[in-house]
Amino acid sequence: DIQMTQSPSSLSASVGDTITITCRASQNISRWLAWYQQKPEKAPKSLIYVASSLQSGVPLRFSGSGSGTDFTLTISSLQPEDFATYYCQQYNSYPLTFGGGTKVEIK
C-alpha cells in the first residue's frame, strides 16, 4: 500500500497569512493526488485533483503543486472559512490512501 504522510499535523495562522501543507507519498504516484477540506462535523469537500487542478467553485487562493512523491497545498490570503482540516489522497493505485490530515487553526 502507498503511505501518505502529511506535515505539519497542525498549524496556527492568522487571517491573511499564506500557508503551505506538505504531503509525501511512499512511492512515485506521478500526479495522481487530490486534496480535501473538512470542517468539524461536516463531510469532506474536494478541492484539488491531479495535483494542481481546482475543482469547480474552489477559490483561486487554493493551489496545489508537485509530482512523484512530494506535493504541496498552498492557501494564499487565508480566510476565516479556511480554518479546517486538510487531507491529501493518492489515487495512483488501490487501496486509495489518505494522509493523516493537517488541522489549520486560528492564531
Added chain:
Amino acid sequence: QVQLVESGGGLVQPGRSLRLSCAASGFTFSTYAFHWVRQAPGRGLEWITVISNDGTNKFYAASVKGRFTISRDNSKKTLYLQMNSLRVEDTAVYYCARGTTVLPIYWGQGALVTVSS
C-alpha cells in the same frame, strides 16, 4: 441539486451485521462510480471500497475485504454497503461519495455506525 443521503447507521453488537444505504438524487446515478469512506471518531479518513458505474468492478481495503460488500441498484439510484462480522474497530462515520473509480468527489453527510456490546 446533487444529494447523497446515507441511512441505516446505528448501534450494533460485535459480530452482527448492518446495511447502509446511500440514496442519490439530482443527477444521473448510473454514470458515476461510488465510494464508501469512513472516519473513526477523532481520526482521519479511511477509504474502504469503490464500485464502478455499472457495478462490474469493485475494490476493497484489506481491513474490510471478505466482511463488507458494496453494491448498487441503478434503478433505485441507491448505493449499499453490507457490513458483516462487525468489529469494535469498525465504529466510524461512513460516507458515500460520488466520483470516478479512483476519486471520491462529492460526499454525503455520513452515517454513524457504532459497534459495541
